[in-house]
Amino acid sequence: MTDTKSILVIGGSSDIGHATALRYAKEGWRVTLAARDLEAAQRNADDIRTRSGVETSVQALDLLQAGQLAGFVAGLSTLPDTVVCVVGELGDQLRAQTDPELATTIMRTNFEAPSLLLEQFAQAFGARGYGTIVGVSSVAGDRGRASNYYYGAAKAGFSQFLSGLRNRLALAGKVRVVTVKPGFVRTKMTAHMKLPAPLTVEPDRVAEDIYRADVTRPRDVIYVARRFRLVMTIICALPEPIFKRMRI
Amino acid sequence: MASDPGEVGLSGWGNYPRVPTELLAPRTPAGARDLLLGRSGVVARGAGRAYGDAAVGTHSTISSRGLNRMRSFDAATAQLTVEAGVTIADILAAFEPRGFFLKVVPGTKFVTVGGAIAADVHGKNHHRDGGFGTIVESFRLALPGGEIVSCSRSENAALFAATLGGMGLTGMILDATLRLLPIETAWLRQDTRVAGNLDAAIDQLENNASTTYSVAWIDCLARGAALGRSLVYLAEHASRRDRELLGPDLEPFPSRRTARLSVPELFPGWLLNRASMRAFNELYFRRGAAQQGRPRLVHWDPYFFPLDAIADWNRVYGRRGFVQYQCVIPLDRARRVLADILDLVSRRGDASFLAVLKQLGDASGLISFPRRGYTLTMDFPVTDTLFAFLDQLDALVVDAGGRLYLAKDARQSRATFESGYPGLAALRDIRQQTGASTRLVSHLSARLGI
Numbered sequence: 010m011t012d013t014k015s016i017l018v019i020g021g022s023s024d025i026g027h028a029t030a031l032r033y034a035k036e037g038w039r040v041t042l043a044a045r046d047l048e049a050a051q052r053n054a055d056d057i058r059t060r061s062g063v064e065t066s067v068q069a070l071d072l073l074q075a076g077q078l079a080g081f082v083a084g085l086s087t088l089p090d091t092v093v094c095v096v097g098e099l100g101d102q103l104r105a106q107t108d109p110e111l112a113t114t115i116m117r118t119n120f121e122a123p124s125l126l127l128e129q130f131a132q133a134f135g136a137r138g139y140g141t142i143v144g145v146s147s148v149a150g151d152r153g154r155a156s157n158y159y160y161g162a163a164k165a166g167f168s169q170f171l172s173g174l175r176n177r178l179a180l181a182g183k184v185r186v187v188t189v190k191p192g193f194v195r196t197k198m199t200a201h202m203k204l205p206a207p208l209t210v211e212p213d214r215v216a217e218d219i220y221r222a223d224v225t226r227p228r229d230v231i232y233v234a235r236r237f238r239l240v241m242t243i244i245c246a247l248p249e250p251i252f253k254r255m256r257i
Numbered sequence: 258m259a260s261d262p263g264e265v266g267l268s269g270w271g272n273y274p275r276v277p278t279e280l281l282a283p284r285t286p287a288g289a290r291d292l293l294l295g296r297s298g299v300v301a302r303g304a305g306r307a308y309g310d311a312a313v314g315t316h317s318t319i320s321s322r323g324l325n326r327m328r329s330f331d332a333a334t335a336q337l338t339v340e341a342g343v344t345i346a347d348i349l350a351a352f353e354p355r356g357f358f359l360k361v362v363p364g365t366k367f368v369t370v371g372g373a374i375a376a377d378v379h380g381k382n383h384h385r386d387g388g389f390g391t392i393v394e395s396f397r398l399a400l401p402g403g404e405i406v407s408c409s410r411s412e413n414a415a416l417f418a419a420t421l422g423g424m425g426l427t428g429m430i431l432d433a434t435l436r437l438l439p440i441e442t443a444w445l446r447q448d449t450r451v452a453g454n455l456d457a458a459i460d461q462l463e464n465n466a467s468t469t470y471s472v473a474w475i476d477c478l479a480r481g482a483a484l485g486r487s488l489v490y491l492a493e494h495a496s497r498r499d500r501e502l503l504g505p506d507l508e509p510f511p512s513r514r515t516a517r518l519s520v521p522e523l524f525p526g527w528l529l530n531r532a533s534m535r536a537f538n539e540l541y542f543r544r545g546a547a548q549q550g551r552p553r554l555v556h557w558d559p560y561f562f563p564l565d566a567i568a569d570w571n572r573v574y575g576r577r578g579f580v581q582y583q584c585v586i587p588l589d590r591a592r593r594v595l596a597d598i599l600d601l602v603s604r605r606g607d608a609s610f611l612a613v614l615k616q617l618g619d620a621s622g623l624i625s626f627p628r629r630g631y632t633l634t635m636d637f638p639v640t641d642t643l644f645a646f647l648d649q650l651d652a653l654v655v656d657a658g659g660r661l662y663l664a665k666d667a668r669q670s671r672a673t674f675e676s677g678y679p680g681l682a683a684l685r686d687i688r689q690q691t692g693a694s695t696r697l698v699s700h701l702s703a704r705l706g707i
């Protein structure tokens with residue numbers, strides 16, 4: 010079939026990346042998973058192929074290796090219809106406060122590297138005339154908090170980057186940009202944390218919402234769970250003199 | 258690798274007993290093996306659908322839920338390789354639309370492949386097709402020393418047989434290769450028979466032993482001459498032709514949504530009180546009688562997994578929990594002994610309103626539960642007098658040369674257990690050789706001295 014669509018997931022070793030790729034595969038999309046941990050990506054790719062019967066492949070990519078980032082898109086054998094970037098690192102906030110190297114890694118992983126990579130896709134998709142770019146940011150980027158402000162600040166940067174990119178591409182043509190802001194998701198990243206059950210979702214909820222926002226019910230910015238939009242609106246509306254004394 | 262470690266209170270599906278254990282949740286097979294290595298008083302846990310204390314380690318419990326990836330499928334041989342935490346529901350969701358089923362399934366699809374192997378679970382076709390072990394080609398087992406070994410009928414065959422039905426006491430299954438069953442439609446062609454008492458029910462099962470699936474639902478409220486009054490359900494996978502004849506407007510493989518709309522065949526009787534129950538059982542039997550002799554199509558989901566339609570039904574028994582009692586009685590003694598058991602149960606009056614009667618064939622694992630005979634299953638809420646009563650039933654089972662199912666057990670005595678499982682000595686030997694005796698210890702194995 011020549012008209013089979015394809016998706017490329019950057020961060021294909023993650024639970025959210027796995028679930029998202031599987032969701033598309035169930036609709037017959039071909040899947041490529043890019044990751045720095047190829048063994049983990051292969052395990053996910055095998056799972057997706059076995060469950061859905063679609064073709065899958067994996068590709069090595071460490072976003073913090075400049076040599077691997079530059080020219081990544083130019084080096085792809087086929088350009089996907091949709092690219093989803095789920096790369097991120099929560100990091101240890103307390104340690105980051107005294108360890109500039111860690112702070113730098115957190116900021117680069119969540120903001121700098123994904124942005125540089127997605128710019129490459131914006132250009133390639135633009136030249137081709139279509140495509141969807143999905144960036145997984147976080148509600149943590151909506152307001153800086155004591156508990157994770159390196160991560161939050163970087164996600165804020167990434168959200169703004171996606172917003173600007175969407176603005177540019179909307180003026181130019183058919184390339185779409187979707188910003189995804191998950192709240193709490195049960196994954197490897199949060200496995201050590203106690204998450205508030207009513208606000209916590211499984212990775213396949215995020216996957217479902219991404220698929221919908223891309224394919225069936227186009228959206229620019231989505232919150233997962235949806236009620237986080239309200240939660241964040243309230244948090245963002247709190248006056249700074251009050252907010253700065255809060256522990257949330 | 259591990260996540261969420263920490264002491265929690267854990268129990269089986271019956272919520273009895275609830276005991277503290279360190280719950281570990283590895284994310285990969287390699288991670289599971291690393292957690293096993295160097296721990297004592299540890300056992301694997303799947304979906305926690307065993308009723309009693311089998312899946313709780315005396316010190317630590319390693320969950321297989323993160324081992325939930327499928328690995329490969331070969332359509333030519335119908336061989337599927339999956340990690341041990343993949344559930345039967347996962348497999349059916351992925352492969353039923355492609356025309357494949359599992360030849361052996363238990364009464365709930367929410368069990369893991371690891372748990373199904375470890376209990377060598379049986380379906381409604383055990384008398385004909387054997388247990389879950391018969392569809393297992395091979396698996397990889399992590400031994401307590403950290404070694405990972407491949408087991409099949411030709412490789413490490415002794416360990417293979419000890420692990421089938423071995424209740425997690427030989428090692429942790431990491432992944433397994435199963436053979437799927439091709440099907441032509443998602444439907445079963447079901448025949449209903451009414452049996453006026455226990456003898457008639459056993460006659461029905463015996464006379465239809467060549468039918469693939471058979472099961473009798475016994476009305477536990479019936480007494481005297483009607484003791485053991487049952488509806489006997491006989492079924493085959495419906496062929497394309499069956500579907501054309503019996504359900505011309507049904508799709509061969511309906512979407513899950515439509516499938517879910519069909520009403521479960523079995524109403525969850527024990528959710529009702531005794532008064533409404535008598536009326537319900539009456540209705541249930543009349544409806545069954547009306548269907549007698551008229552085969553009809555039933556979708557696989559309500560047919561095999563009627564209880565799955567009700568989430569968390571085990572909670573209705575409250576905090577003290579419940580015990581499921583399942584015994585098997587050898588063929589030659591079955592009629593007498595099962596009648597005696599049913600009589601005691603109906604006099605006591607607090608068992609579930611329905612009991613399940615099935616035929617079993619020969620065992621495949623060293624301490625697998627099935628053996629040729631009839632198996633009876635029913636639920637009892639935990640009360641102060643329950644265990645003394647069940648000891649009475651045990652005495653009848655032991656006297657008849659029968660045994661109790663470890664996946665359901667939470668309370669039998671060592672003597673009862675030992676008399677029922679002649680393969681025990683060989684299992685103990687293997688546990689000795691691999692270092693499992695002192696390392697792999699569940700509450701069940703500690704209680705029964707396995």
Ligand SMILES: Cc1cc2nc3c(=O)[nH]c(=O)nc-3n(C[C@H](O)[C@H](O)[C@H](O)COP(=O)(O)OP(=O)(O)OC[C@H]3O[C@@H](n4cnc5c(N)ncnc54)[C@H](O)[C@@H]3O)c2cc1C
Binds near residue numbers: 302305377429431
């Ligand atoms: C509604 C209902 C209906 C049922 N119907 C049937 C039936 O018809 N026939 C039948 O045979 N059973 C039946 N059962 C029992 C059930 O099929 C078994 O108890 C099965 O073992 C449960 O699998 P699990 O994944 O939940 O395992 P758990 O309950 O978590 O564990 C069961 C045993 O398997 C071991 N185990 C689990 N995973 C592994 C692993 N990866 N490696 C090694 N050992 C492991 C555990 O140590 C434990 O001993 C039923 C249960 C319910 C709740």
Ligand SMILES: NC(=O)c1ccc[n+]([C@@H]2O[C@H](COP(=O)([O-])OP(=O)(O)OC[C@H]3O[C@@H](n4cnc5c(N)ncnc54)[C@H](OP(=O)(O)O)[C@@H]3O)[C@@H](O)[C@H]2O)c1
Binds near residue numbers: 020071118192193197
């Ligand atoms: N879980 C939540 O509650 C939550 C909430 C809001 C937002 N998010 C966001 O959702 C996304 C997915 O997270 P997750 O929860 O699924 O956790 P995760 O498994 O930790 O996902 C992070 C992914 O980023 C990859 N990655 C990190 N640095 C990389 C690098 N230099 N090069 C290539 N890949 C790199 C990781 O690869 P490795 O596997 O090799 O580490 C992993 O695949 C992240 O962006 C996260 O910030 C998550």
